[in-house]
Each structure stands twice: as C-alpha cells, then as structure tokens.
Amino acid sequence: MAPAAIGLAFLVLPLAGLLARAPWQTLAARLAEPRVMEALRLSLVTSTAATAACLLTGVPLAWLLARVAFRGRRVVRALVTVPLVLPPVVGGLALLLALGRGGLVGAWLDSTLGLALPFTTAAVVLAEAFVAMPFLVVSVEGALRSTDARFEEAAAILGASRWTVFRRVTLPLMAPGIAAGAVLCWARALGEFGATVTFAGSLPGRTQTMPLAVYRALESDPEAAMALSLVLLLVCVAVLACLRGRWVNVA
Template identity: 80%
Template structure:
C-alpha cells in the first residue's frame, strides 16, 4: 500500500481504539433518555410509594395477626403443591414439544401458552365450565368419585397450576432445545433405554432450566388472583390466599393490605435476585 492510499484509508475508516469508542458512546441520545427515565419513574414510583407508606413501626405486629398468617400459610402451601403438579405434568409436556415431531405441534405449543395472555378471570370461568359441578368433567368427577373442586383449597391449586404451568413448560422446552443431544445419543448407543437416558442424562443437563421454570411457576402461582377468586372463591382459611386478602383488606384496613403487599414484593425481589444470571443478565 502506497503512502497516499494509506492516508485515504485512514481518513475513510473510523478509529478502532478506545478513543473512537468513547466518541460514539459519549454522546447521550436525549431523545431516548427522556422517555427512558420517564418509564423508569413510572415503574419504580408505585413500589417506592408502597415502601414509604408502609406501617414500619407495627409491621411485625401486623404480620403476626391470625388472618395474615392464615393467608400466608395457605398461599405458600397451595403455590408449592401447584408447582409440584406442574413439574409432574409440565416437564413431560415440554419434552414432547421439544423432542417429538408430530402433526399440529405448533398449534399445541400455542395452546400451551394461551394462559400467559388469557385474562385470569376468563381462565377461572373456563375452569368452572369444565371442572364445575355442572361442568363437562366436574359433574362426572362428583358423581363417580365425590370430588368437588370449585370453592375448595383443591380448586385454588388447580387455578394456580392452570395459569402458572406455561412458565415452566416454556423454560424447560428452551433448556431441552439448547441441550447437547450428543450425550443422549452416546448413552443410547451404549444400550440405555429411553427412560434411563431421560433420567440419567437429559434431566441433569436441563436441571438449571427446570429449576428456573419451577421458581417462576411458583411465583406466578403465589400471586394468582383472578382465576382463583372466580373458580375457588374467597373463603377464609380455605381459599383466601394473599392476593385475595390484599384485595379484601384494601376496603377495610389499608395498612394490612400494605403489609401483605410488602410480603409479595419481597418474594418477587428475592426471585429476581436468584434468577438474575439466567433471566436479567442473559445476552
């Protein structure tokens, strides 16, 4: 390259060093910064208001109240049982969607994710039409086995599982698609059965995705409101979970509603902090 060509090349190409990068990144795009800050304030200010208005001097006293502890206990139990049921049903469903080719797989995947966008109240109505006492399956369950789901604790678990399972299925399916299938093929070549391959090879490979999906599923079940109140009602000690207790307390005792909301906020923050490497900081 001649000296004149080198001069033309240096004038046409942008600098590659740190100085060139600083020149590009140093200019603040104010047309984007203003709405970005406004969006941040919009999202953070309600949470800040919750913390500012919280009755801190009587916080632990209110947490120890029987109705608060009752709602907290019921929420923790039902969310945990619902998550366990989602694991039993959701992991095989995710495996089916990720590893088995069959007609209509895209439609099935779309149907699985419908509860993510379906209004929870509509989900509760749909559960009543299917599992209610006069529902398509509910009347058969009651006549054949004496099982009644609506307005019971079991109904709370069913409603929470219905709205929360898609979080688990999506997470596990993504982990299955990202897993290296050569390990499974090697185990099958050595004579391992499909169940052995899944239990000893596939499941350990996708365990981070299963754990992340289970935690998100549990958090969604813990915060479920619309489907629960529609399908299971709002009975103290039986179906009144923490979101329902917050809604009821707002009308009679706002400070108790703030305390319950703080507990749910704390759970959400802990979950986001625990999953930050997988969800928040993912590229």
C-alpha cells in the same frame, strides 16, 4: 434518555409509594395477626402444591415439545401458552365451566365420585397450576432446545435404556431450566388472583390466599393490605435474585 427515564419512573414510583407508606412500625404485629398468617400459610401451601403438580406434568410436556416431532406440535405449543395471554378471570371461568358441578368433567366427578372442586382448597391449587404451568413448560423446553441432543444419542448407542438416558443425561442437562421454571412457576402461583377468586372464591382459611386477602383488606384495613403487599414484594425480589444471571444480563 428522557422517554427511558419516564418509563423507569413509571415502574419505580408505585413501588416507592408502597415502601414510603408501609406501616413499618407495626409491620411485625400486622404480619403476626391470625388472618394474615392464615392467608400466608394457605398461599405457601397451595403455590407449592401447584408447582409440584406443574413439575409432574409440565416437564414431560416440555420434553415432548422439544424432543418429539409429531403432527400438530405447533398447535399443542400454542395451547400450552394460551394461559400466558388469557385474562386470569377468563381462565377461572373456563375452569368453572370445565370442572364445576355442571361442567364438562365436573358433572361426572360430582355424580360418580361425589367430588365437588369449586370453592375448595383444591380449586386454588388447580387455578394456580393452570396459570403458572406455561412458565415452567416454556423454560424447560427452551433449556432442552439449547442442549445438544447428540449426548442423548451417544448414550443410547452405548446401550442405555430410554429411562437411563432421560435420568442420567437429559435430566441433568435441563436441570437449570427446571429450576428456573419452577421458581417462576411458584412465584406466579403465589401471586395469582383472577382465576383463584373466580374458581375458588375468597373463603378465609380455605381459599383466601394472600392476593385475595390484600384485596379484602383494602376495604377495611389498608395497613394490613400494605403489610401483605410488602411480603409479596419481598417474594418478587427474592425470585429475581434467584434468577439473576440467567434471565437478566448483568455487566
């Protein structure tokens, strides 16, 4: 019990400190400040766009890993989960070396299409999607592996096309996994810092998301930093509430 209590206190104490020192009297005014609203708006837009991009590409990738036996599947799965353990700053540097103006693909984009991604809002979306997609893929793949593939086989035997089987059978079966993965993906994208600041910088109104605004505000306006931190904490609590009963066993 004693080590468990120490561990719990270690996790709860920082949150208690934030709640105790938060500027509750001026919280509404702080959140209404233009720079705070700007960072909040940018964070919501980019995290939602990143989640949409992850859904578009991550769900088919999860289906491929769960339903198709191919050579090198373990390697692909390992590569998909690398961003989970990769330091975010390293991920941002990797994105810069790949998609920067002198990068592997970025040089071609710049010379051919005149498209420069680093330090733009699009770079924020890419950085967030890079670190958040594994959460979606792992969740959806787990949901697919827990469902009975015989339902899909039965639909195919009855004459349903592959698209019909996916739309009418597979998609409803993995819908809970997609929903849970999308929520986790969105929350991870909202809180991303390291990859974003490395690949997109911290330009107010353009690439400065809420975590970056918190870091900058700590230097000059700690109360604004605490106000933004409370918003992020509220989002975390909302995410846990949405996933309650799926990821946490409760009595």
